[in-house]
Amino acid sequence: xxxxxxxxxxxxxxxxxxxxxxxxxxxxxxxxxxxxxxxxxxxxxxxxxxxxxxxxxxxxxxxxxxxxxxxxxxxxxxxxxxxxxxxxxxxxxxxxxxxxxxxxxxxxxxxxxxxxxxxxxxxxxxxxxxxxxxxxxxxxxxxxxxxxxxxxxxxxxxxxxxxxxxxxxxxxxxxxxxxxxxxxxxxxxxxxxxxxxxxxxxxxxxxxxxxxxxxxxxxxxxxxxxxxxxxxxxxxxxxxxxxxxxxxxxxxxxxxxxxxxxxxxxxxxxxxxxxxxxxxxxxxxxxxxxxxxxxxxxxxxxxxxxxxxxxxxxxxxxxxxxxxxxxxxxxxxxxxxxxxxxxxxxxxxxxxxxxxxxxxxxxxxxxxxxxxxxxxxxxxxxxxxxxxxxxxxxxxxxxxxxxxxxxxxxxxxxxxxxxxxxxxxxxxxxxxxxxx
Numbered sequence: 001x002x003x004x005x006x007x008x009x010x011x012x013x014x015x016x017x018x019x020x021x022x023x024x025x026x027x028x029x030x031x032x033x034x035x036x037x038x039x040x041x042x043x044x045x046x047x048x049x050x051x052x053x054x055x056x057x058x059x060x061x062x063x064x065x066x067x068x069x070x071x072x073x074x075x076x077x078x079x080x081x082x083x084x085x086x087x088x089x090x091x092x093x094x095x096x097x098x099x100x101x102x103x104x105x106x107x108x109x110x111x112x113x114x115x116x117x118x119x120x121x122x123x124x125x126x127x128x129x130x131x132x133x134x135x136x137x138x139x140x141x142x143x144x145x146x147x148x149x150x151x152x153x154x155x156x157x158x159x160x161x162x163x164x165x166x167x168x169x170x171x172x173x174x175x176x177x178x179x180x181x182x183x184x185x186x187x188x189x190x191x192x193x194x195x196x197x198x199x200x201x202x203x204x205x206x207x208x209x210x211x212x213x214x215x216x217x218x219x220x221x222x223x224x225x226x227x228x229x230x231x232x233x234x235x236x237x238x239x240x241x242x243x244x245x246x247x248x249x250x251x252x253x254x255x256x257x258x259x260x261x262x263x264x265x266x267x268x269x270x271x272x273x274x275x276x277x278x279x280x281x282x283x284x285x286x287x288x289x290x291x292x293x294x295x296x297x298x299x300x301x302x303x304x305x306x307x308x309x310x311x312x313x314x315x316x317x318x319x320x321x322x323x324x325x326x327x328x329x330x331x332x333x334x335x336x337x338x339x340x341x342x343x344x345x346x347x348x349x350x351x352x353x354x355x356x357x358x359x360x361x362x363x364x365x366x367x368x369x370x371x372x373x374x375x376x377x378x379x380x381x382x383x384x385x386x387x388x389x390x391x392x393x394x395x396x397x398x399x400x401x402x403x404x405x406x407x408x409x410x411x412x413x414x415x416x417x418x419x420x421x422x423x424x425x426x427x428x429x430x431x432x433x434x435x436x
Contacts, residue, residue, distance in 0.1 A: 012230040014045035019223035022071040026224035042228040070112025081251040094159030110221040124233040132233035137392040140299030156245035158425035203231035283419035290414035365404040406433035
């Protein structure tokens with residue numbers, strides 16, 4: 001299909017080709033919705049939504065406006081889930097890690113009807129935090145911070161499961177957030193304590209670029225006049241170690257698990273039953289959680305997404321865990337490219353080179369920190385003076401052997417082939433790596 005719009009130089013933006021009927025709603029800075037929500041900045045975008053930082057002038061607070069693509073509005077699972085949870089009174093510790101739905105309304109625009117969800121504002125994703133970190137720090141959280149965040153994520157999933165809701169989405173990816181009460185400033189410094197100037201100082205002045213059609217003409221009503229790049233990550237001093245579990249766009253009630261074509265988890269976080277049995281339920285959430293817990297501690301995905309086709313992800317499972325169960329093994333057509341029939345890696349693949357190896361989980365945890373690279377002594381000295389204030393580890397910091405064993409033990413109990421054998425959230429929270 002030919003491109004409708006001229007490519008942009010901005011990087012962190014939505015797919016501009018989705019500005020068409022059934023697609024995104026065009027938004028401009030300083031637009032006002034429902035007579036009260038004034039758009040100040042863009043927080044981000046996904047495949048189905050754009051999300052904006054807005055000032056609620058009626059309640060004098062900052063909120064997130066998540067505007068859903070017109071084609072996804074009628075079946076908006078996130079709205080259904082947040083409505084289901086909105087009126088529940090509970091002291092479950094995971095409740096505070098699920099954002100509240102403050103309001104929602106409908107916007108009618110040139111591309112159709114769009115739900116707009118008004119929620120508390122979350123902070124940057126872990127990936128964004130790593131990208132914005134000062135030079136000389138590893139792309140990995142410190143041990144204490146990692147355990148705290150792992151515990152909160154697990155509590156959040158436990159709350160959803162206690163409400164008979166499965167998450168089912170890609171927030172079991174680095175879209176886990178480290179929210180700061182910067183972005184919900186009334187909780188940090190008093191009611192409406194940040195001015196718009198403060199917002200732009202800490203999030204950066206919005207970067208904009210004029211949007212043109214492929215023929216370099218005005219896009220008309222279907223698209224905004226300009227595209228806004230997502231806000232920069234605030235300085236770490238404005239962040240807390242509290243998290244929200246986000247992106248409930250493909251969440252589901254236990255009584256209605258997703259159809260195979262609706263499974264929304266990226267390949268690298270998908271459990272094996274989604275590949276071989278085309279099913280996803282609450283036990284599948286646990287495999288995805290296990291992948292995320294490794295990533296929280298290691299700073300890198302458990303399974304690589306580089307050229308992450310299904311077969312290459314399955315190959316990594318076998319490298320870590322050994323041969324698949326017989327029914328799955330016999331149905332995996334690509335197995336002969338990587339392994340013999342016993343599950344042992346071939347010494348030579350079709351191209352004459354080995355295409356698989358053995359890399360068990362206990363080795364993977366012991367290797368955390370190996371890819372940091374060397375820092376010169378001056379950088380290391382500076383970082384050592386600053387390390388107490390940072391969430392991030394110094395480069396080359398290895399896991400202690402006992403912590404590496406604990407992480408490996410926990411993940412071994414979660415990442416079981418059989419979904420019914422995966423330990424539940426309650427046992428994950430009692431494990432010594434998370435509970436200490």
